[in-house]
Amino acid sequence: MAASQTLAEQLRAQGVSRRGFLKFCAATASLMALPPSLIPRIAEALEAARRPSVIWLSFQECTGCTESLTRSHAPTLEGLIFEAISLDYHHTLQAASGEAAEAARLQAMRDNAGAYLVVVDGSIPGPEANPGYSTVAGHSNHAILMETVEHAAAVIAVGTCAAFGGLPRAAPNPTGARAVMELVHDKPIVNISGCPPIPMAITGVLAHYLTFGRLPELDAYRRPLAFFGESIHDRCYRRPFYDRGLFAESFDDEGARQGWCLYRLGCKGPTTYNACATQRWNGGTSWPIEAGHPCLGCSEPAFWDAGGFYRAVSVPPRVNAAALLGAGAAGAALGAGTALAARHLTRDEQQHREPVTVEELEKKL
Amino acid sequence: MNGAMEFLLWTKGPMFQIALGIFAVGMLARLFEILLLGRATNHAEARAGEWLPGLRTVFTRTIPDPGTFRRAPFDVLVGWVWHLGFIIVLLLSVPHVELIAGVFGVSWPALPNPVIDLLTAITLAGLVAALLHRLLHPVKRRISIPQDYLVWALTFAVVLTGYLAYHRLVEPYPLALGMHILSAELLLICLPFTKLTHIFTTVFARWYNGAAFGRKGVRS
């Protein structure tokens, strides 16, 4: 692939007009919440940008993330972005297979050492786990990851599995699955969480990287603030119902039909940071809450273990009734012990009790 | 990973269990160490029974006699306001109704959020007034011990963090909610070991009082 072409040359070669290109720049700006005044700068930067080499590693994943990215509707930003990067290695998408595929990865790493991006989807059995749980071409996921990121410019963890461990990491986490950021400590990392993540979030980050040559501003979980800066609840169109205290209590009650808030049906919107409410899904068609289903909180750490999907945010995952009863019984025993010990003491004392006598009192006069 | 979300999950998960466990141990120990002490047999001829007057007092003590109300209206009103606010918010707000339903499997109707929010604001104001009164009134200042201020702070913290969470005044939200749940758990943990036990023992105290007076034919 022609990694040396600039993006502008590439796009023009594909027949994208100047106008189309500027539209792309404007869309990128708005996506990343940048002011329109920056559009010319973006255009300028993009025109001069080299197509970066991207190595896409898929580990313990379901391919949902890739599906999300590719199930886009033409002509799309996602499509454009795919043109704008040099995707040198991707299990699912690349034509090469077997040894050739692995060779392509090593080749790209050598050619672009220090400059290539590594995109990861899926979680990784950690170094202490059995390496055989997940392998590619006989190499453990962990070994491949560590080898590949060594000379990378940055790592982009796509999807909740890569960002936080996701489904494979759900209790009891049989494969010892870990998130990328738990294993890679010396490289810039961006997490684009979601199960799957919103496609625009992936392309937005790539566009930002292309434009500015650096990663966008991140939150405490290293998620791009442009997409993860606000909670679902804060942008949810059902919020007025929440504020007024109007809730659906089952999926087919009057409240559900009226489109009331889904809090009591387990909506995790309040604790979930993602852009579903603004970007929506399937080319802007709809999104879960609009479809009548509570947010599952898929872009948050440990979302599988955060309590039932259909139980409200305030409900703790599980209460161990047996342990609680045990604690109560232990408490009762302790209390009874204290009372009986005190009673025993006083009874003993009473047996040797000296009554107050007049003689004793007289001495006090 | 130890971000806000993990903190929230910790407060909802392990910490919740720990708090409930300590509470269960402490509170049952407390009740047993009180009740097992028993009372000596009373040989004096009773004028009336004990059970009904005892139960009566359990309820009637909630409302002070008119003279006491006249002498200490501030105590009575402020006490009432924040206790009621606290109890209503605790038992009748949507997140708490869901919590109780989720943990104990019983549920009842909830009040709309704006009502709860107003009550919360009133409760906060009531608690501040109660603190000021404690600091300024000579009797309260004289009999207060550090524990009283600790208990106040814990109680205030629970309501305040609930308010902050509801209004999203602390970001990120999981941090705010985690703080709220953690303060509720601290309250639960301290309950058996501080004057907060009165939540459970007042019933017995009032009953004993009502029974002792009732036996002599006096409504107390």
Added chain:
Amino acid sequence: MSELSLERGLAALRAEIDAPVAAFFSSCVRCGLCAQSCPFYLETGDPRYTPILKLEPLRRVWEAEFTLWGRIKRWLGLGQEVSDAMLAEWEPLLYDSCTMCGRCSMVCPVGNDLAYMIRKTREGMVQSGHAPEGLVAASVRAIQTGSPMGLQWKTLAVQIQHVERSTGLTVPVDRAGAEYLVMLSSMEIINFPEYLEAITRIFDHAGVRWTLSTQCFEATNAGIQIGSKDIAAELVERVVAAASALGVSRVISPECGHAFTAIRWEGPNLIGRPYPFRVFHIIEVLDELRRDGRLHTEGKEADRLSMHDPCNLARKSGVIGEQRALMGLVAENFVDLDEHGRFQWCCGAGGGVSSNERAEPLKLAAFKRKKAQIEAVEPERMVTMCATCRTQLEEGLEEFNMDIPVVGLTEMIAEHLVERPAVEPEAGTESGQPA
């Protein structure tokens, strides 16, 4: 010989702790409302007189030894000890500034029966040698002479003669098989001899078979006031022995509040067994006679009368309606004080305060509450039914130059009895002159 000591005091406090005490201390929220019910705090404004604070010695013993948490604290060296010095500091709080009136027990929002605990704490004070001199002296006299004032039967015998002379009736003494044994208080005998005369007339009028006992005439109980079961039990045993000797079925407590609670409510528990007789306050007996139609009165007092309910009679024994019904018999212009009955205010002298010279200024201070109540109603006379209250009211009103006489209810009833041709209640044996 043995001596009162801190160890004995602490053991006594421990012995007093029961489930109610534990529930009370566990429930106190330190709201301070009990202070708003205590005349000693209200009239001095001194927060030291907050009722719950008076109980700190008992509370510390409870926390340190009766709670798991307290044991842990003590083990960590965080416990609070009760020392001799502390008890000395608390002595005036427990005796001088508390009449055990029980008002705080009615007001505490969590239901703490504070007066119950004050009574218990005094046990520890006596055993540790921290009771006030006045009460110690009264207790010693009560045990040694049978009366806290050192009064002897001789004095009473003289009074009986007076009564018999002025009424022409016989005061029955040591009459076996009488229904009622009448007990007296030394204070009555000395300050209010009209009481004996009044009951002599009333009982004659109503045909009640009654008697006094030379074996024991005194029913006040210094042991209850000082807070010593041992002293109190001995005094109660004397009454029980006298009543049993005469085989009476009913014992009448004098017009004295604490004597009544002592013999009525504490007595059987002090001696550890039920009585073979029943105990009544004279007011209860009079009201029973009224209800049975055995009291015939004529004429009514026309002046404005109000009434002081003795704490021990009203709040602590449930005799509230009776005295009002009796007032209805003899007064046409009766008005109650604003807070009366179970919410009455203590006169300030009960619970041993009047025997404790050191407490004199506090006793007067506490009376100001009563005074204010009386001023609000502006009666021409006050009526009461307890010798201690009556003395305190008289002295207090005089101190403040208020010209309001205080009368006993029993005397007032006696004055209004219809003169009837003397019907001999029981024929024959009219002996009345013991040795």
